[in-house]
Amino acid sequence: MKNQERDIIQANAILISETALLPKELQIERLPAVPGWRLLANIDRYALDRKVRAAGWMFFSLAGQIQATAFGFDRRAASRRAIAKILAKPMSEKMNALEIARIDSKSFLGIPYTTVYASSRHIQKSIFLSFAEDVQHWDQAKLARERNRKRWGIVPALAPLKEQIAHVASAIVGNA
Numbered sequence: 544m545k546n547q548e549r550d551i552i553q554a555n556a557i558l559i560s561e562t563a564l565l566p567k568e569l570q571i572e573r574l575p576a577v578p579g580w581r582l583l584a585n586i587d588r589y590a591l592d593r594k595v596r597a598a599g600w601m602f603f604s605l606a607g608q609i610q611a612t613a614f615g616f617d618r619r620a621a622s623r624r625a626i627a628k629i630l631a632k633p634m635s636e637k638m639n640a641l642e643i644a645r646i647d648s649k650s651f652l653g654i655p656y657t658t659v660y661a662s663s664r665h666i667q668k669s670i671f672l673s674f675a676e677d678v679q680h681w682d683q684a685k686l687a688r689e690r691n692r693k694r695w696g697i698v699p700a701l702a703p704l705k706e707q708i709a710h711v712a713s714a715i716v717g718n719a
Contacts, residue, residue, distance in 0.1 A: 552576060552622055556643045557583045557591060557664070563639035565666060566598035577627050580641070588642055588664075595666055605638060605663035612658045618648050621657035629661050640664035 552558075558580045559565070559573065571594070573581035583591065588602075595602040611628035615621035630641065645660040 552582060552619075552626065552643060552646070554643055554645050555587055557586070557588060558626070558641040558643070559583060559666075560639040563666060564668075566595065566600050566668075568598040569594055569600075577623055577630065580626075580630065600666060600668050602640075603665040603667070604642075605665060607634075608644060608660055608662055609634065610658055610660045612656050614654060614656045616655055618655075618657055621648070621655070622646050622659055625657055625659040626661070629659060634663065638663040638665045640666055 558576050561579050561581060571586055571591070572584040574584050576582040586594075592602045609629050609632060611625040611632075613621040613624035613628065615624070626641075626643070640663075642662045642664050643659060644662055646657060647660075648655065648657045650656065
């Protein structure tokens with residue numbers, strides 16, 4: 544019974560991706576939670592933040608709260624399905640940690656449902672919040688902007704305006 548109580552994901556629980564790159568000094572017991580994610584045992588976000596910072600890493604909180612709902616009579620199974628839905632959302636792909644803020648179980652017309660509210664978290668070595676894919680995307684976007692600036696000689700968003708001005712100017716010169 545004690546293991547079942549420990550296994551239930553509750554408010555303030557923190558999940559870490561199994562693929563998360565973590566500092567070697569961070570030795571925390573991790574329990575299976577949902578596929579690809581582990582539940583941190585016996586630690587809250589403040590203690591985790593202190594341990595991560597002591598290792599010279601950063602523990603970011605990403606803006607906004609994510610929520611998902613799952614139906615079912617078994618609250619534990621429904622909360623796991625709701626967490627899996629949260630982790631399947633595109634905004635969750637970039638994070639490597641998730642903090643459960645609240646779990647509400649209610650019923651509508653006799654059908655029980657569970658809503659999980661969570662906050663995105665991210666653990667990384669750099670003090671600047673960035674993700675490998677973002678850096679690559681930013682570099683590609685920067686190169687594209689530079690090519691457009693060289694081609695048009697102005698900011699890319701103004702390129703259609705430059706064409707219109709050139710067309711009007713040639714019409715005026717042609718009529719004069």
